[in-house]
Amino acid sequence: MYQTWTFGHRVNTRIFLNTLLLLLIMLMFTPSTSLAEDATLTAEEVFLDVLINEQRKGTVIILRKDDRLFVGARDLQLWRLRLPNTNPLTFYGEDYYALDALAGLTFKFDPSTQMLALQVPPRLFEATFLNAQEINFSALSPPSPGGFINYRVSANHAKGLTNSTGMLDLVGFGGWGSAQTRILGLDLNKQARAIRLESTWTRDEPMQLTRLRFGDTISGASSWGGVVRFGGIQWATDFSLQPGFVTFPLPGISGEAALPSTVELYVDNLLRMRREVPSGPFSIQDLPVINGQGDAILVVRDIMGNEQVITQPFITSSRVLKQGLQDYSYELGFVRRNFGVDSNNYGRPMAVGTHRLGFTKHFTGEIHGELLGNQQSVGLGGVLLSPVAGVLAGSLAMSHSKKGIGGLLGLGFQRQSGSFSIGANTQLASQNFAKLGLQPEKIAPRHISQMIVKMASSVNGAFALNYTQQVFRELEEHRSISGTYARKVGSLGNLRASVTRYLNGEAKTILGLNFSMNLELGNRTNANINMSANKSHKNVNLQLNQRMPARGGFGYRLVPGLGDSDRREAEVSLQNGVGNYSLAAAQSQGQTAFRGSASGGVAFLGGSSFFSRSITDSFAVVQVPGYPNVGIYAENQLSTHTNAKGNALLTSLRPYQKNSVRIEQSDIPLDAQIDTLQLDAVPYFRSGLVLKFPVKRSRGALLSVVLDNGEPLPVGAQVEIINENILENELFPTGMRGEVYLTGLAMNNRLRAIWREQSCEFALPFPETTDPLPHLGTYICVGVEP
Known part of the structure; x- marks a missing residue:
């Protein structure tokens, strides 16, 4: 007896534990259902008028539970508020979020007016781009x-x-x-001849921004390589296939608005954009700026008249590609010789490739290679956009040819800020360096450098100072410095003064003065006076x-x-x-x-x-x-x-x-x-x-239709032109006195009238006429069926 009870007791305990475990598992996997049932039973629905930052949003359903207020997810999204990262309260299948879960939001509830006033900081709104x-x-x-x-x-x-x-x-x-072919004809000193300039087949792919050419064309440019005419095939990017496409990274500017506002964007004190923005953070991308440095000013003015000003400096350069953007050109063919003199003179075979890639919004890299029979060249280049130094550029290349192994180094910088700009570049090459565009018998210059400084003012005019140095191996060195000044002389014209000093050989100075004036004498007539000395x-x-x-x-x-x-x-x-x-x-x-x-x-x-x-x-x-x-x-x-x-x-x-x-x-x-x-x-x-x-031509006409009994065709009856070749004929409604206007008439027509499950037919000729709206008279519709 004791043993049997003990055995039974053990069995009941096991069943109890298994049942309890099953209930716990069910509870774990069905929390929302339980919460929904609890919320449905315990939450209180109230209809409240809502104000957000003193802007009326209408009447919405608010849940009140345990002295907390809950707002529906749909309403929060309608107000462009970000949903809090908390578990929602489910009420009849819809999610509600507690207002106190939105950090930084404050609210005031007035039971007497059933008004809920929310003060929401801009960061809680969804961003506007x-x-x-x-x-x-x-x-x-x-x-x-x-x-x-x-x-x-x-x-x-x-x-x-x-x-x-x-x-x-x-x-x-x-x-x-x-496909294009250009032919030049010459008759010089009674010697006539025809010269083929170029023949090219071109196929553009605007969506891919690429162009394929076969025939005569010009090779792509690089930071250090040469450019030549050649005959062959070229595959390259061409950004002009999408007008307005911007290849370089443009700056952006961001701000916040507590209330719906108007934003005005000024670039270098010029108004470039005016837009309306809702409450919350906003970001303006791809500002309409040009090369150089400057300031973007954003004026934010809300509906209450409050104003804030945001200033942000920027620097841009068209020499830098957008991040991830590629610019390339690949050529295979033969170098064209004596263009404009000979029709079919092609020389050395060539294979050339240039590829640029925007690695970041500040750096663009380049690789360029040339293969011309017994001459090979390869090099790297890069452009760095620095907010401090401006635009920095560099290139390094080496070549192999009959001359031997050669090298090239190029450095440069440019900085443009408002009305002032300065730039310099230098290129050093060894005696044996060879590249496309440089004839094999020619020797590369030892050193080429240039520096330029510009200042411009709408009041005082523009000044430019330029220094150039070219050091050749087989020719005399060239060094010069020049300055120019130009300004507008009221409404009279333009004044330009220049001075150039040659620093090598027999140093000499050249002075120049030029004044030009343009007078409009009529709609298409003008006089231009130019004085120089x-x-x-x-x-x-x-x-x-x-x-x-x-x-x-x-x-x-x-x-x-x-x-x-x-x-x-x-x-x-x-x-x-x-x-x-x-x-x-x-x-x-x-x-x-x-x-x-x-x-x-x-x-x-x-x-x-x-x-x-x-x-x-x-x-x-x-x-x-x-x-x-x-x-x-x-x-x-x-x-x-x-x-x-x-x-x-x-x-x-x-x-x-x-x-x-x-x-x-x-x-x-x-x-x-x-x-x-x-x-x-x-x-x-x-x-x-x-x-x-x-x-x-509509071939339309107005006519009157009567039935066998002399009565006019009923108002609303529909008339169609019978055409066996058309599945569904066009229907024309009948107006008062049986009048109907038809279009698409042929010279001879068969018409059918349909009304109240009845129909009749008649023939209608349509004579040629110059009358745009002819009236063809009265016609009898016979054989009414059923």
């Missing part, structure tokens, strides 16, 4: 297949001889990129100009000889929609010369050809099919009109930017159906696209 630079990169319009030809011819006659030159620029483009002669130059109108017209230029100069010139110019033309005559020292020139272009796009002025940028063919003489506006400026077919050539579009193009509505007949009056063009560089405006 602003960008002072607006980047408006638009998606590119797909290029249409096409091309254009530019030409320029000129002739000169002097001393009984006539020489002429011509330039032909052939460009084709499409979705595959663009030095030790050897005095010269007075008077020039009278009339500029050509932008849309076409005449202009001229007259230069009478004055002072020691007997040079006289006269030139007349004409500009129209298809070219530019000029004739000029000059006389000096008893000799007379004549010159004439003409330039223009021909574009091929959209199945049409257009004569135009020389095309230097991008362009578009605007199509308003069937509507001649419609005004075409680019950026709200009247540019051209459509021809008899409704087409027009629009030139001078900005590549990789949005160009707003619209048509003049008043030039389109009333019976036209216009879906839009404006289209945006974002073209590739020196490429074209077709802008087709969705304008068509």
Whole structure:
């Protein structure tokens, strides 16, 4: 008996312990449910009017529990307050946070008015981030297949001889990129020849900021390497593919606002930005500043009139890349020789690479290498942005060639602060150093140094002092120091004085004085007077100009000889929609010369050809099919009109930017159906696209419809033009007296009227007419069904 009880007692204890452990585990994994149940049963709901920093926020639900106030997470987020890092109180599935968990927040509760006033420091609000630079990169319009030809011819006659030159620029483009060939024609001393300048295929990738070229182009630049023309392939970054893209790090400025405020940003005492900010901390990134050092001043003015001023110095340089940004150029091909003289003269094979990387916002590193047959060069470079010293730069390179092993060292610094700037750079090279652009038989200069100091003032003018030293191995050393001073002389003109002292060989000093004055004599006419003097002669130059109108017209230029100069010139110019033309005559020292020139272009796009002025940028063919003489506006400026077919050539579009193009509505007949009056063009560089405006003749007419019994078609009945080729025909409502207005009519039409589950049909001819709103008369709708 005793043993059985003992056994049973042991069994009950084990069950009890297991049950207790299970309950504890369940409690551990379900805390929120338990709290929710407790909060639902014990928390008190109150509706309170809330003020935050004396700004009314409306009426919200507040929980009161154990003499503590809890606010819903949604309301805190709506007020832009940061959620405290504490466990929330859950009430009917929503989280509430205690006000006393927000460190620094104070509140006052008035039971009599049911008002809750909160005083919140700015740091408890969510931060606001602003960008002072607006980047408006638009998606590119797909290029249409096409091309254009530019030409320029000129002739000169002097001393009984006539020489002429011509330039032909052939460009084709499409979705595959663009291809260009330039040809120079010469007829000198009755010896005519044609020279191919360059032939290049280019493909741009604006989203990747890269450009691929195949053909004739120019190698990329580095801090110490040379630049040459070559024929081959090049892959490089090109930041101009996204206009407005900033490559260097821009400074930022931060502040706090207890109340909604207006912030004004001043850079070097110039207002650059004005924005509204809510309560809390804010940060303005990418301040609109330029190279150099200065001060950014932020004026914060809240709605109560309180004002605070934040001043922050900055230093920037375009020579430094943003952190993580890469700038590179890789080339493979053959060095071009005698460019402009020979068409197909290529020399040494070359492989060149340049790569720059922004390691931090203060330091950018560079590596550059060159491989040219039996010549190899490699080097490193870097630019450091220092708030104290300014911009520090250095480069170190070495080479191997037939001359032997050579080396190069370059150092430089630049500091610009307000109206004062100073800079210096020096480059030392050994005798055997070789690089791209330096002919193999040439010897590198031993030492090249330059130092420049500039001071500028809007009141006192600008002063610059420059020292240059060049030490050659096979030539005489060159050393000089020069100073210039320039200032505006009231409203009269500009004065410039200069002095240059050569310090090597026979030291000599050159003094110069120049005064220029520009007088506006009319809308397009001005006179320019330039007086200069030095030790050897005095010269007075008077020039009278009339500029050509932008849309076409005449202009001229007259230069009478004055002072020691007997040079006289006269030139007349004409500009129209298809070219530019000029004739000029000059006389000096008893000799007379004549010159004439003409330039223009021909574009091929959209199945049409257009004569135009020389095309230097991008362009578009605007199509308003069937509507001649419609005004075409680019950026709200009247540019051209459509021809008899409704087409027009629009030139001078900005590549990789949005160009707003619209048509003049008043030039389109009333019976036209216009879906839009404006289209945006974002073209590739020196490429074209077709802008087709969705304008068509509505072919509309008004008619009256009656039924078999003579009654008019009921109001609200719908009429459709039966077209078996369209799944869903357009429906036209019927008005009073059975009148209905239809569009899209053909010469012969079959119409169906539908109303109250009834229908009937009738035939409608539509004769050609010049009336924009014709009335076709009354028609009987027969065969009413059911």
